[in-house]
Amino acid sequence: MIELEGVRKAFDSKEVLAGVTGRIERGEIFAVIGPSGAGKSTLLRLIDLLDTPTGGAIRVRGTDIHAETERSLSIRRMMGMVFQKPAVFNTTVAENIAVGLRFRRAREAAIREKVEEALEMVGLAGYEERRARTLSGGEMQRVALARAMVIEPAILLMDEPTANLDPVSVATIEDLVVRINRDLGTTILFSTHDMYQGQRLAHRIGVLMNGVFAQVGTPREVFTIPASRDVARFVGIENIVDGVVVGENGNAVVVAGGVRIRAAALPGPGERVSLCIRSEDIRIAPADAAMAAPGRNALPGTVASIVPRGPFSRVTVDCGFALSSVLAWKVVDDLGIREGSRVRVSFAPESVHAVQQE
């Protein structure tokens, strides 16, 4: 559906996109995640023909959209876009949502019906006659979404569509996005800074970093086997331990901070690697508990901090390097640990994902 081929964009002399390559399939939900300033908005704007790339090509259904200036209207009419900081027209909410339909010369009755339906869907039923300028941040964002949705585009581009919404509204919108994709087959490309949203919604995720896709893959791939240390850090892997591979007893082992760690798959000896261990794979037991299962990495350490995180607590243990685990509050209470407690940390070699350092 959408092919990105070495897409580049420079502002003045600063290159924001430095050759983004990727493919979004028809009917796919694709999330672009990446740090603030990575160029997510820039990329979406290029696809929506709102800006011109300084290099590369963007093809939609095989057509190089920036080359075909006479067809740009029909190309653009295939797409709907929700902006990161949406602006509303200085009129009523209903008129705001109707704009795209009016551009397409829809009948008045059809417009009224669709607008109401859309408002209902984004949870703003009854807002028809409100002046759009007086809406709250989240309300505006939902109006913008309804406005883009109502034209039933083949491709829906959304730039951080739920950034200003509370979790309940986010859930409503996410359901809506999934439904649009499923029922209408709409291809959806959205940027988000909420990785979990990427994961909840997207079939595939592209991680935009340093001007390129550092990784493109299914949510599970991106979250479990990040392609680089940066990606790992960005997708929220708390435990990243740098070390060197050494051959030992026929099995490769990584030495980090003076400690030996076994991992399932490792490059050859001498390589510098970063070990990524998701905190939920790490178990913490009192220092005097029974030994961990054989084959697991088991490291003694001291509890450095216990920080609440949603309904969980994040327990950080100093084992020469910091390792943290996420435990339910109850579990922390049951273990009876507090800062300074001596504990034993354990994790399976399969839970260790090693990436080579650049």
Next chain:
Amino acid sequence: MIELEGVRKAFDSKEVLAGVTGRIERGEIFAVIGPSGAGKSTLLRLIDLLDTPTGGAIRVRGTDIHAETERSLSIRRMMGMVFQKPAVFNTTVAENIAVGLRFRRAREAAIREKVEEALEMVGLAGYEERRARTLSGGEMQRVALARAMVIEPAILLMDEPTANLDPVSVATIEDLVVRINRDLGTTILFSTHDMYQGQRLAHRIGVLMNGVFAQVGTPREVFTIPASRDVARFVGIENIVDGVVVGENGNAVVVAGGVRIRAAALPGPGERVSLCIRSEDIRIAPADAAMAAPGRNALPGTVASIVPRGPFSRVTVDCGFALSSVLAWKVVDDLGIREGSRVRVSFAPESVHAVQQE
């Protein structure tokens, strides 16, 4: 520090705030959470003297700020505010951040130094000479934060300060907020739609709903013993089961969907209640596994769905009503369950929080 006494605000005939009462202590970090359109921004604007309440009083250090028109400048100068959709002045980043200092007639050298320090803190070092209008959404938000911070206000008001930021930037900003509060003793009042952020940062949380604080309490209170069904739903308690209290064997029990549930504390028989059970307190075992510990509620059911959620999966079980639990991916694999599997759901009576229905 800040006292809200029956604060009301109506736009036209629509009452957005209908008597908000509360106290924010000096040096406290207080989070206002609530659904989109609840009036969070409105409340912050009233405190920052940007709008006038239609009723009630707001006192800062004992002064009714809306009554003292001649002192409004000095009152306002005690406060800094970050807006939900920040706007930047059409000049350089450095000049944007310097504005508040210039208003206070700071020396040029001091300004330069503080601006640089602030940019460093929000992770925008080197951006001094950039035109602020060309910044990305997240960059702008950080500039707005630096701008409010740099004047070292006694009270810092932030309206969804990290709504446009990626998790790594969010973490930076959150650290910064905690540091400002700790090092400078700044009282911080912020609104957020990210409840976990409320929890991570705030000493206390006010849940704004239907124009009033539906609950004010520590994060733990709000998250474990929500004051109402709405609050429970809003803070993300997935399992809310409605039922009626019946007296039985000297212990009260709730009957819901034909099933009996034991709970630790209950109102008198005949009362209609909503039971809130956090999904992480719910264990799932194969139907043929050993019985749960005695005293626990144990309900048989069928797995209705398994949905990924961050590094976890949310498993929903139909036991007459839906109950869901959040399990690590590994655990789901280990249990060998999939949609349609027959399982047994168990949870302790202590994990059940009952709220009376209005």
Next chain:
Amino acid sequence: TTTDPVPDEKQQLRIATTTSLYDTKLLDHLTPIFEEQYNAEVLIISAGTGKALEYGQRGDVDVMMVHDRAREDTFLADGYGTNRRVFAYNYFVLVGPESDPAGVANMTPEAAFTAIREKGTAGDANVTFVSRGDASGTHSKEQAIWKAAGFNYTTEVKGSGDWYQEAGTGMGATLEMANEKEAYTLSDIGTYLAYKGDLDLVTIVDEGDILLNVYSAMQINPEKFPDINSTVAKDWVNFVISDDIQKEIASFGVDKYGQPLFYAAGDDWEKIGVTEAEVKDPIA
């Protein structure tokens, strides 16, 4: 800006003049001579007769130079002006298209006007008369001719049909308009000569006592406006009737138009119907 105690500073003389007189550049020709002789600075404000009189009535100028006897008399009678002296005269001309559609060439002015009106009111679309219509000296003269021809201006001429159109502007613009519309109009000779090159209009009637156009200068009454600059004002009036300047006036424009624009009032006081004193006697 008026009498200044410091002797070596130049005195300023403010003169309000009618546009037609100013536009001939006669005053531009005379002022340097005066300034040289009297160590004064002359400020000339050219305006329509009505406006010039208004300036005079309010004491905003020291001297007035206009060509509307009737209104000058009122002005003097009301005590605003004093010491009027006549310094030049010429004739108005009736100009019109060469084809002369009303056939009035070489008639007396009164007869020509009567004939034009007759054809005009009869609906002859080729006969049009454009009037200044601005209460200027020229307009006053036109009205006087209508009166002499036996018509009541306001009821029988003005608004009596599309043949009679009020331009409501200056002489130059009125000539342009008459040219465009191939119409008749009454003009002072100076402006007509200045515009002649751009116009297709020709002189139709230029003889007749009633066409006489008398220019006078007068002082604004210092009794009404005590702090007015009366000395230099007197000097100016005396200057324009002095023999030297009368000669200058009589010869002005000959080199450019081949004929004089003005006649010196000097010895022709009988011809123009004023007292000798008003032409010759310097102000005391």
Next chain:
Amino acid sequence: MYEIVEGFLEAARLIVTLDADVMAIALRSITISLTATVLAGLVAVPLGAAIYFGTFPGRKSLINLIQTLYSLPTVVVGLLIFLFISRVGPFGFMRLLFTPTAMVIAQTVLVLPIMTGLTISALSGVDPVIRDTLRSLGATHLQFLANVMKEARFAILAAVAVGFGRAISEVGAAILVGGNIMASSFASSTRVLTTAISLETSMGNISESIALGILLLLIALAVNLVITTVQHR
């Protein structure tokens, strides 16, 4: 100073008695200046949009030139039009000189630069995100323009108000190409309020001038109230 008071009284008298001559003059003023403003708007607004959204070499210079033309004296505009439509001019055969049509043309030309310039200003006041949103919603060029204008309607109507103000208050061009003619038929006359004011002034009738000035302002007030009403819709 009593002339001012008298002016007010005279204005009241003219309005109350519906003085036929004055009403004809006022009506002519309104008709001519409104027509000119509308015509100029029909050119200036699309032109301003074309310039604002256009990307062509010399765009900045063109904007500067337009801004410079704000200073075009009305007399000069009158003269230029005069040269074109006078009998010997290229359009002389149309016999437009000294007709209300000529005045409309002159006023249109006169207010064109300022209306174009203010349209450009008005458009630059529209949030760029609004423009992007319109594009992304699949607006054709025309729909895009129409909607940007709609967002900028406040400022664009302000431009119209400025244009109308300049048209109805100018006198230099009106007198040069119109001639301030008072004929007995309405259509042959070209006297408008400003030329009448000039005339009264040149005749030294200050109160009458002020009365006509007040009448003119009342007309402008009415027009502006209409504009304001549209603005706030």
Next chain:
Amino acid sequence: MYEIVEGFLEAARLIVTLDADVMAIALRSITISLTATVLAGLVAVPLGAAIYFGTFPGRKSLINLIQTLYSLPTVVVGLLIFLFISRVGPFGFMRLLFTPTAMVIAQTVLVLPIMTGLTISALSGVDPVIRDTLRSLGATHLQFLANVMKEARFAILAAVAVGFGRAISEVGAAILVGGNIMASSFASSTRVLTTAISLETSMGNISESIALGILLLLIALAVNLVITTVQHR
């Protein structure tokens, strides 16, 4: 039409030869109109801000009135000023009539409404969040105004350009209170480009009028280039 070509040639000749009389007239035009624009700006900008940010009864009507005054004919302005400063007027003792000072006053009054009105427009173009941000940063009233202006500088300078354009191109007031005097000393003269153009026109010297018009536009161009440069800083 050849008058237009001649006008250009004459304009070139005047500029190349630096014709002393014409240069003096041009200089006087610039001085008077720039002074008037600056004075009007000093009043209009704060006044516009006070009205825009003010909350007082009749605010809307006041804005309408200001917009209406755009239509104030220059002659009427001239007359009003004339009545005040003529010898029998209340300020007659100051002897201002027929001086450049009087012209400055008249032009200041003339452009005041439009500059005030456009300032109000300019301010209403500033994002409300910007205004709130300034307030929340603890701006005093003055700092607040100064910074809002800074954000609106583009539109405010456009208002200045409009004001200057109107001042330098007007003739009605200049001729009434200035008198179009060409005296032998620079300071006593009140002839400016527009009154000179009027005079030339009334004498039928079309080419000269056009030449002076071109000169006036060149001056306006220079002033506008300066304004544009400031705008884009």
